[in-house]
Amino acid sequence: MRIRVDPDKCTGHARCYGLAPExxxxxxxxxxxxxxxxTVPPELEDKARLAIANCPExxxxxxxx
Amino acid sequence: MTDVRPVADWKTDFDVLSPAYxxxxxxxxxxxxxxxPVAHSDRRGSTWLPTTYKDVVDLAHDIEHFSSLxxxxxxxxxxxxxxxxxxxxVPPISADPPLHTFTRRLLLPxxxxxxxxxxEAMTRELCAxxxxxxxxxxxxxxAADYAQQIPVRVIAAILGVPAELxxxxxxxVRAVLEFADDMEVRRDGTIALIEYFVAEVERRKQHPxxxxxxxxxxxxxxxxxxxxxxxxxxxxxxxxxGVDTTWSAxxxxxxxxxxxxxxAKTLATDPEAMPLAIEELLRAYSPVxxxxxxxxxxxxxxxxxxxxxxVLMNFPAANRDPAAFENxxxxxxxxxxxxxxxxxxxxxxxxxxxLARMELRVAIxxxxxxxxxxxxxxxxxxxxxxxxVRGPRSVPxxxx
Numbered sequence: 001m002r003i004r005v006d007p008d009k010c011t012g013h014a015r016c017y018g019l020a021p022e023x024x025x026x027x028x029x030x031x032x033x034x035x036x037x038x039t040v041p042p043e044l045e046d047k048a049r050l051a052i053a054n055c056p057e058x059x060x061x062x063x064x065x
Numbered sequence: 066m067t068d069v070r071p072v073a074d075w076k077t078d079f080d081v082l083s084p085a086y087x088x089x090x091x092x093x094x095x096x097x098x099x100x101x102p103v104a105h106s107d108r109r110g111s112t113w114l115p116t117t118y119k120d121v122v123d124l125a126h127d128i129e130h131f132s133s134l135x136x137x138x139x140x141x142x143x144x145x146x147x148x149x150x151x152x153x154x155v156p157p158i159s160a161d162p163p164l165h166t167f168t169r170r171l172l173l174p175x176x177x178x179x180x181x182x183x184x185e186a187m188t189r190e191l192c193a194x195x196x197x198x199x200x201x202x203x204x205x206x207x208a209a210d211y212a213q214q215i216p217v218r219v220i221a222a223i224l225g226v227p228a229e230l231x232x233x234x235x236x237x238v239r240a241v242l243e244f245a246d247d248m249e250v251r252r253d254g255t256i257a258l259i260e261y262f263v264a265e266v267e268r269r270k271q272h273p274x275x276x277x278x279x280x281x282x283x284x285x286x287x288x289x290x291x292x293x294x295x296x297x298x299x300x301x302x303x304x305x306x307g308v309d310t311t312w313s314a315x316x317x318x319x320x321x322x323x324x325x326x327x328x329a330k331t332l333a334t335d336p337e338a339m340p341l342a343i344e345e346l347l348r349a350y351s352p353v354x355x356x357x358x359x360x361x362x363x364x365x366x367x368x369x370x371x372x373x374x375x376v377l378m379n380f381p382a383a384n385r386d387p388a389a390f391e392n393x394x395x396x397x398x399x400x401x402x403x404x405x406x407x408x409x410x411x412x413x414x415x416x417x418x419x420l421a422r423m424e425l426r427v428a429i430x431x432x433x434x435x436x437x438x439x440x441x442x443x444x445x446x447x448x449x450x451x452x453x454v455r456g457p458r459s460v461p462x463x464x465x
Contacts, residue, residue: 011414014178018340018422028174030419053402054344056122056410 001040001064003048005032009059016051016060023048038063069108076101080108081138081354081377082246087451091394094382103368110140112375113368116382118389118406120366124357124376125410130365131357131376132161133413138356138377138453143248150259153295155302158413165412167286168299172416175223175277181419188219188424192431200435204442207323207432207460212315215428219420220307224300225276226265237261238308243450262300266293277303303417310352311421313456314407315428317350320460321396322429323441328398332429333437342398343426348405349396351381352454355409380406381455439464 003023005016012030016023022044026032040048052060072083075093080086086093097104097116104114115121124131136159154160157169174180195214199205217231217238226234240254265278273279281296322329331338355378359370370376384405385393391402408415415421441447445461 011411012173013408013414014419015344017178026178028177028179029170030173030177030414050401054404056404056406058404 001042001045001048001062003034003038003040003052004061004063005034006059006061007031007033009057011057011059013056015054015056019054020044020047020051023051032059076104077106078108079104079106079114081114082452087449087455090381090451090455091385094379094385098382098386103366105368109142110375111371111373112377113365113370114377115366115379116386118383118386121379121383122406122410124365125378125406125413128161128412130360130363132360133159133165133357134161135159135358135375136356137245138354139245140375141245141248141251143252146256150256151294151298151301153292153298155298155305156295157299157416158302158306159298162412164295168295169412169416171281171284171291172299172303175280176417176420178419181423184219184223184420185423185427187222188215188427189431191215191218192428193435196432196435203465204461204463207319207439207462208312208316208457209459211432212312212319212428212456212460215315216311216421216424217308219424220304223277223307224303225269225274225278234258234304235308238305241305242309242453245452258301258304259297262297265300266296306415307417307420309454309456311417311424313352313450313454314347314350314421314425316457316460317352317455318346318425318429319432319462320441320447320457321346321350322433323439323460323462325396326438326440328396329433329437329439331398333433336430338398339426339430341400341403343422343429344403344405345396345398345400347407347422347425348384348390348400348403349394350456351384351405351407352456353407353409353415354379354381354453354455355413378409380409436464 010032014026014030016032017026023035024032025035069080069082072078072080094116102117106112157165195211199210217235218228221228237254237258240250244250269279269282278300281299284291332342357376359372359374361372363370387393408418439462442461442463447457448459450458
């Protein structure tokens, strides 16, 4: 599984970071980005899906090929 | 106290200050979503009330037609001062880009995840001390003795103003938000708050400290210091937006736990349940309704909106919309699918959301650590305030 954050949609709710700090980082302005290239280790896939389902801006995408 | 005419038709004549709406807005929203999802009223100027998740989010994102230049749910109809007290309002919340953009960038780093972590120990100590102060009594008012006392002190520390003035700050914020329908009380509260910060700004210019107010005064934008009236607006916003809102969320959450002992037990015994539970409590009891002003005649969902009309940003109703949340009126502590908009949506997403979340979590943790079982005192009355911010003002509880 691979995910990305759309920087044009993210407004810094930081829900993803709160639920899955292993997968996201947030800057001082609240904007989120994926850790590394967004590849999700199998044991964190549930957390990635949780983050996607909790983003109020629909900014996190599953970009698995 | 507000005295409003009873509402006979919520579709065409709603009143958010009606006791029926303050006590139980949920059933009113349910009826409106079925019959008239964007209601209208002329009681406080031409005002629209959307009730679905989709409409509220769409409105929040359309900043071209729906401006933030007036965000008050209850319009100010009192006598305006000759010179505007705050010519720029309280940015960024009451601004559109570009003023919104640069003032928001000034504020956000003070409420970043990293920064908020540095406020946690102080918040925890404060909460623990408050619970200890009434623990032996076996009873307390979870709203007035606890929830109300927390955010104002944390915000005071961030702004660098004395915690001893907490009751005064709380009084001003209530005058602006809770008693907004009494124009004299509201005007006096606003002026007192601004006058206080005018003096503080002068003091900080002489003796800068390690606080938000001092930092704003030392910041330059495009090589120029920020105008004092913008600094005043940002400072006033930080106090006004950071007190009543979070206190209401803490109070509602404790009211929920007092009336749902099984949920209190879950949170008292399983710390891992907390992150999702906090979001669910925020969803179910979202305190804040904002407003926008229509910039030009526009049709929205079949409604003919005119320039100058108000639109209430009904985030609490969006969060109870069955089209967006399964079984929305149930509090499901481990709700996994929860795109709630308690902190708004779009470019005005609450700048203090990380802080509010931390305060809510720590307040519940420190309470449950010492008082895992509690219930509403028999015969006692729970009272709620509404309007721009909905939350309990008195939650008398007893504990063994």
